[in-house]
Amino acid sequence: MRAQPDRLCAAAVAAVAIAAFAATYGFDEVPPGLAQGLGAAEFPRLVCLVLLGLAVLLALNPASRKPPPRVPAAGWGTMGLAIGFLPLMMVVGMLPAMLVFLIALGWLWGERRRGLLLGSAVGLVAGIWLVFVRLFALSLPGGWLGDRFFS
Amino acid sequence: MDAFLAGMATLTDPLILGMILAGTVLGIVVGALPGISGSTTIALLLPLTIGVSPIAALAFMGSVYCAANFGGSITAILVNAPGDPSSSATAIEGYRLAERGQAGLALGMSAVASAIGGIFSVVMLIFAAPLLARAAYSFGPPEYFALAVFGLSMCAAIGGDGRVKNLITAALGVLLATVGIDLTSGVERYSFGIMELSDGINFVPVLIGLFAVSEMLDQSTRRAEEPKLISMDAAKLPTGADFRKCGRAIGIGSVIGAFIGALPALGATTAALVGYNETQRWSKHKHEFGHGALEGVAGPEAANNAAVGGSMVPTLALGIPGSATTAIILAGLIVQGVRPGPHLFNEQPVLLYAVFASMLAANLLYLVLGLGMAKLFARISLIPPTLLWPAVFVLSVIGAYGPNQSMGDVVIMLVAGGVGFLFRRHGFSPAPLIMGLVLGGMLEEALKQSMIIFDQNPLGFAHRPIALLLLAVTLSGLLGPLLLRMLRVVRPQKEAV
Incomplete structure (x- = not known):
C-alpha cells in the first residue's frame, strides 16, 4: 500500500x-x-x-513514500483564485483583476492588516502600470468593462 | 584578444553596468527570500530582457544567477531557512555560528568564499569554454544527438525523489518540444487545431508556470512559519587566521563546484552538498563540524558559486544547459535569436566575452554589497508570505502575457503551474522538463540528420567514436546504479548459501 x-x-x-x-x-x-x-x-x-x-x-521500483498530504482549504482557495483570475480579467481588465487578486489571496492566506494589504496591492499594481504600460508601452487587456467605458 | 578587450569594454556602457547592478541586487534579494530561487526570478523576469540587446540580457541574467547563490546564504545563516536550495549546506554550519554570536564572521566568510569561487569559475569559463567550443567545432549531427542524450541522462541526478522520475519529466519535456509544425515536413503535431500551438509551445509561460506559479500553489498548502531573524553584528571581513584555516576549504569547494557545474544538468545545489562533504573529509578540524565550523560555510559557498561559471561552460560552448537555471538562460537566448554553441565563439565573440566580464563584475559587486549590506538584505526575508506570493502570481501573469501579448500564453502558464504543482506533490522535479523542452528540438533535428547521414541505419553511430563514447557514458551512467543494486541483491544471497 x-x-x-x-x-x-x-x-x-x-x-x-x-x-x-x-x-x-x-x-x-x-x-x-x-x-x-x-x-x-x-x-x-x-x-x-x-x-x-x-x-x-x-x-x-516505486519509492516507499507516504502519499502527499491533503490540500488544505487555503490551497484549494488559491487554485480557485488563480483559475478565476482569467474570467475576472476578461470582465474588469488585467490591472483591476490583479488588485482584486492581491487583496483576496492575501486575505485568504491570513493577512488581516487591512492598510498593509491594500497599500501593498495598490503600490504593486501602480508599479506594474508604471513599468509595463508607461515605460514598455505594453497594452494590457482592458476587459469587457474597459472596452465599454474607455475605448 | 580584440574580442576579449571589446567584451571587457562593454563594462563601460552605462546600460550594461546598470543591468549588472540591478541583476546583482535583485539576485541577492530573491536569493534571500525563501522559496524564490534564482531560476524562478530569471524565469519571471525573462520577458523584461526581450526588449534589450542580447549582451544586456545576458549580463542581467548572469548577474542574477551569480548573486542569488550568495543571497541564499544570508538567510541560511541568519534564519536557518536557505533562501536558495544551493545554500542548504551552508545553513548546517552557518546557523550554528550565528547562534554562537558569530553571524557577522559567517556572513563575511560566505561573501568572500562565494566571490573567490565565482571568480575562479569565471576564469575557468574564459579558458575552458573556447577550448571546448573548438573541440566541438568538428561535431556533426550524430555527436550533437549523443551530446543531447547525455545531457538529458544527467537530468537523472537533478533532484526530486528519484532518477526514473527525473527522466520521465525530461522525456515529457522532449515530447512537449514536438508540439507544433514539424519543420522538415510541415505536418502539424499535437496542436489539435489550436492556432497558438502551431508555432510550438513558448518557453517563457511554461518556465514561469513551472517555477513561479507551481511554487506559489505549493506554498499555499503549507503554513509557513514566521521567520525569526537572529541578532547579528554587521558582516565582518575574515582575518588572516580565518583565511589560513579556510583556504583549503575554499580551494576544494571552488574546484569541485566548477567541475560539477560543468557537467550537464548538475548545478549549484549538488556542488554545494558535495563541497560540504569533501570539505569535512579533508578538514583538519573535523570535530568542529556540526557545531559551527567556519570551513563548513566556506567550502559549500565557494562550491555553489563556482558551479555558476562551470554550468555556463556547456551552455555557451555546446548549447547544452549545465543546470536548471542555465536552461532558462538558454531559453532566454533562443527567444533573443541567439543559439549558443561552438559557432557562437566565431560569430559573436564579443557577446561571450561581455558575458564573462559581466559575471566577473557581478562577483565583485556582491562581495562589496554582501559585506556592506548583509543586515539590510536579511530583513527581506521578513516580508510576510501573505504579501509576497500573491505578488509573485501577479508578476507571473504579466511575465507570461508580456512577450507576445497573448492570453493563450497566460493559459499555458496556468496549466504549467498546475502541472508543476502536481509534479512537486509527487516528488517530480520540474527542472528536467525544462531541459527536455530546450533540448528536444535539437535532439530531433540531430537524430533526423544523423539517420540521413547513416542511410537510415542506426548502427552508423558505431562508426563515430565521439558519439559512441558519449552514448556509452550515458548508458553506463543510467544502467550503472541498476547493476550495482542487482549485485548487492545477488551477493547476500550467495553468502547465505
Whole structure:
C-alpha cells in the first residue's frame, strides 16, 4: 500500500504516453515526394515508447513514500483564485483583476492588516502600470468593462 | 584578444553596468527570500530582457544567477531557512555560528568564499569554454544527438525523489518540444487545431508556470512559519587566521563546484552538498563540524558559486544547459535569436566575452554589497508570505502575457503551474522538463540528420567514436546504479548459501 502513489503516477504517465502515441496516427500524411528519413510521427513515437518504458520502471521500483498530504482549504482557495483570475480579467481588465487578486489571496492566506494589504496591492499594481504600460508601452487587456467605458 | 578587450569594454556602457547592478541586487534579494530561487526570478523576469540587446540580457541574467547563490546564504545563516536550495549546506554550519554570536564572521566568510569561487569559475569559463567550443567545432549531427542524450541522462541526478522520475519529466519535456509544425515536413503535431500551438509551445509561460506559479500553489498548502531573524553584528571581513584555516576549504569547494557545474544538468545545489562533504573529509578540524565550523560555510559557498561559471561552460560552448537555471538562460537566448554553441565563439565573440566580464563584475559587486549590506538584505526575508506570493502570481501573469501579448500564453502558464504543482506533490522535479523542452528540438533535428547521414541505419553511430563514447557514458551512467543494486541483491544471497 505504501508504494501506491508512485504506481498511480506511473499509470498516469503511461496513459499520457499511450494517448500521445495514438495521437501520432492522426497527423497528416507526408506526401511521398517529401518523405525522407524519419517522418513527423516517428520521433514523437520514439519518445512515447521511452516514456512508457520509464513508467513501467517506476511501477516496478516505486519509492516507499507516504502519499502527499491533503490540500488544505487555503490551497484549494488559491487554485480557485488563480483559475478565476482569467474570467475576472476578461470582465474588469488585467490591472483591476490583479488588485482584486492581491487583496483576496492575501486575505485568504491570513493577512488581516487591512492598510498593509491594500497599500501593498495598490503600490504593486501602480508599479506594474508604471513599468509595463508607461515605460514598455505594453497594452494590457482592458476587459469587457474597459472596452465599454474607455475605448 | 580584440574580442576579449571589446567584451571587457562593454563594462563601460552605462546600460550594461546598470543591468549588472540591478541583476546583482535583485539576485541577492530573491536569493534571500525563501522559496524564490534564482531560476524562478530569471524565469519571471525573462520577458523584461526581450526588449534589450542580447549582451544586456545576458549580463542581467548572469548577474542574477551569480548573486542569488550568495543571497541564499544570508538567510541560511541568519534564519536557518536557505533562501536558495544551493545554500542548504551552508545553513548546517552557518546557523550554528550565528547562534554562537558569530553571524557577522559567517556572513563575511560566505561573501568572500562565494566571490573567490565565482571568480575562479569565471576564469575557468574564459579558458575552458573556447577550448571546448573548438573541440566541438568538428561535431556533426550524430555527436550533437549523443551530446543531447547525455545531457538529458544527467537530468537523472537533478533532484526530486528519484532518477526514473527525473527522466520521465525530461522525456515529457522532449515530447512537449514536438508540439507544433514539424519543420522538415510541415505536418502539424499535437496542436489539435489550436492556432497558438502551431508555432510550438513558448518557453517563457511554461518556465514561469513551472517555477513561479507551481511554487506559489505549493506554498499555499503549507503554513509557513514566521521567520525569526537572529541578532547579528554587521558582516565582518575574515582575518588572516580565518583565511589560513579556510583556504583549503575554499580551494576544494571552488574546484569541485566548477567541475560539477560543468557537467550537464548538475548545478549549484549538488556542488554545494558535495563541497560540504569533501570539505569535512579533508578538514583538519573535523570535530568542529556540526557545531559551527567556519570551513563548513566556506567550502559549500565557494562550491555553489563556482558551479555558476562551470554550468555556463556547456551552455555557451555546446548549447547544452549545465543546470536548471542555465536552461532558462538558454531559453532566454533562443527567444533573443541567439543559439549558443561552438559557432557562437566565431560569430559573436564579443557577446561571450561581455558575458564573462559581466559575471566577473557581478562577483565583485556582491562581495562589496554582501559585506556592506548583509543586515539590510536579511530583513527581506521578513516580508510576510501573505504579501509576497500573491505578488509573485501577479508578476507571473504579466511575465507570461508580456512577450507576445497573448492570453493563450497566460493559459499555458496556468496549466504549467498546475502541472508543476502536481509534479512537486509527487516528488517530480520540474527542472528536467525544462531541459527536455530546450533540448528536444535539437535532439530531433540531430537524430533526423544523423539517420540521413547513416542511410537510415542506426548502427552508423558505431562508426563515430565521439558519439559512441558519449552514448556509452550515458548508458553506463543510467544502467550503472541498476547493476550495482542487482549485485548487492545477488551477493547476500550467495553468502547465505
